[in-house]
Amino acid sequence: MGLTARIRTRDGWAVSHAIVTVTDMTGAQVLRAEADAEGNVRDTTGLAPGPYTVVVTAVGYAPAAATAIVTGGRGRAEVGTVTLDRQGGTELPAPGPWTIDPAHSAVTAVARHLGFSSVRGRFTEFAGRVEIAPDEVEKSSVEAVIRAASIDTGNGMRDGHLRSPDFLDVEKYPEIAYRSTGLTAAGPDRWTVHGELTLHGVVRPVDLDLAYLGTGADPWGGTRAAFRATTELRREDFAMHYNQVVQAGIAAIGTTLKVELDVQAVQGESLPRL
Known part of the structure; x- marks a missing residue:
């Protein structure tokens, strides 16, 4: 049950501080979760069947949006990998x-x-x-x-x-x-x-x-x-x-x-x- 997602940069780096917000078709927020140190999101909040909009934000990156469909009985949205673009261009090398x-x-x-x-x-x-x-x-x-x-x-x-x-x-x-x-x-x-x-x-x-x-x-x-x-x-x-x-x-x-x-x-x- 809930939401699963992987948040990555264009070069495959995990975005550990990403925030995932899920809204229903009325625009109401139904879920908000934060990525872990590996850039993964696992939230166990059950979701009613239907379509949802998933918005991923992180400081220094352009927001990204995706659509998730929850089918009857599962209550789970599997978003997969969401790739964020660094604001102003490609992800930079590590310091x-x-x-x-x-x-x-x-x-x-x-x-x-x-x-x-x-x-x-x-x-x-x-x-x-x-x-x-x-x-x-x-x-x-x-x-x-x-x-x-x-x-x-x-x-x-x-x-x-x-x-x-x-x-x-x-x-x-x-x-x-x-x-x-x-x-x-x-x-x-x-x-x-x-x-x-x-x-x-x-x-x-x-x-x-x-x-x-x-x-x-x-x-x-x-x-x-x-x-x-x-x-x-x-x-x-x-x-x-x-x-x-x-x-x-x-x-x-x-x-x-x-x-x-x-x-x-x-x-x-x-x-x-x-």
Whole structure:
């Protein structure tokens, strides 16, 4: 008898503080119950046969409504799983440290080539950490370090040139580092990350356009959060002035780089052993 329901976020987290209100077709409230620590509702109040409206509310989430039908003799409404959307967007990762997983992340740079095509490269060795603030997400932070010599464009000769003093000069500047200095909301699930990039011995402010893609369990017993971030860099801003003009003023390599970051971060201070 009564009401059963499971209250979850889009990412499967239990909403332990959810309130479930049941009204009949006249709008009169017939039942009110609170979810337990696992986001489950079990109320033994008997309900008369007929249709009911079930409204689920929770602080920080948009209300959700469902219809329940109680058939004769049972007096029970089985609502099933009710999914709540965070007000303002997707459910955020849990507060605390998250460790970037290089094996399931990508750091990519795209440059124009000969004025009409693109060359895409990636860095294969990097590490980083995200700290989700407990109260205000805008107080969260990120730090990352990339091994400059790990650049890979799929062409050994080109990679060697990129590692040379003409570009990254990896012998002199072996690491590329980024440290955030703040976050600004830019939409329901988007932020602008303000930070400082250290590249080729030069430190400059660089903003990242960040999208949060969601959180879920992984096959190794952990929890992962996914992010995508992009920015554009000018090589000249980081003292990389080399270029070769091939014809009529067309440069072999463009002066700007589009940087794309696809990141998976694992909850906790360290990565699991796979």
